[in-house]
């Protein structure tokens with residue numbers, strides 16, 4: 624078999640997603656027994672207690688298929704956000720929803736615009752569809768550049784993605800910028816707002832998730848249970864969109880795309896505002912602690928509203944290896960000039976700061 628021309632040529636440039644390293648992968652490298660996994664922007668805490676209990680209770684029912692319409696969860700989301708049921712979609716992580724949307728909209732001639740660096744799945748979705756992707760620089764302070772995105776729109780542009788807070792920089796789009804952007808964006812463009820980290824935001828000027836959403840204008844808003852809700856392992860994300868968008872995506876969606884444990888856990892996580900607030904405050908405290916250490920060490924970083932901080936270091940690849948030896952797993956992106964350091968619990972912060980002190984402190 625000659626495999627070289629067997630597969631779709633659009634797949635040639637795609638590099639499979641490389642997940643952050645896991646604890647067990649660095650056992651032979653780390654010179655310390657305590658490992659701090661800060662590489663995948665996960666929550667350092669378990670799922671909410673209500674979610675854990677609900678998920679445990681549903682285990683005996685796993686002989687049945689999951690609810691293919693995620694009805695109860697969509698009802699819960701509808702009550703929580705005041706968005707009609709038929710405008711709500713649920714996916715096997717936001718990741719699945721982003722890929723479905725790309726498949727549903729993009730063709731080889733069409734274009735998608737977003738800023739870069741950002742979430743790799745935006746690029747993958749475009750590549751799988753063979754579409755053109757316009758990757759524009761972030762602002763100097765690591766935020767999506769809404770003016771540049773507006774200027775990049777052409778008659779062939781179908782999607783413009785905004786990520787706020789952005790992964791990996793942590794920068795946000797402010798309400799006023801967002802409103803200006805939404806007022807100017809032409810109506811042949813579907814705007815995709817990815818709010819995966821929005822629950823960590825403490826800045827009051829951050830855009831409000833549903834402020835421009837009316838279920839009619841071309842706007843999709845994505846959220847996930849993978850981050851502050853601590854449900855990354857079961858995979859569940861959701862989105863709000865006009866009905867035609869959801870109908871198109873439903874044609875491509877697997878019939879039982881969200882498993883029962885995920886649906887039950889996500890539903891039981893809703894309305895837990897005290898727990899949510901506690902986790903947001905905890906994250907902000909540890910984020911500040913990390914940034915204070917970077918300040919002390921003279922390391923520049925992007926002001927972050929998420930659960931990670933992008934810090935500029937002289938030789939990122941080498942620093943990444945050095946941190947691994949000290950049991951701290953972060954993320955280096957090729958050519959990125961820095962490291963994305965996840966915000967964890969207090970003990971993770973202390974270990975990270977100690978390792979950074981050893982690498983970049985005056986004694987180093």
Ligand SMILES: Cc1ncc(COP(=O)(O)O)c(C=O)c1O
Pocket residue numbers: 663664715716717718719742786789790817819846847848849855858859860
């Ligand atoms: C910006 C952004 N959007 C979406 C996702 C996808 O989240 P999930 O597929 O776990 O819901 C991630 C995950 O890291 C992300 O960083």
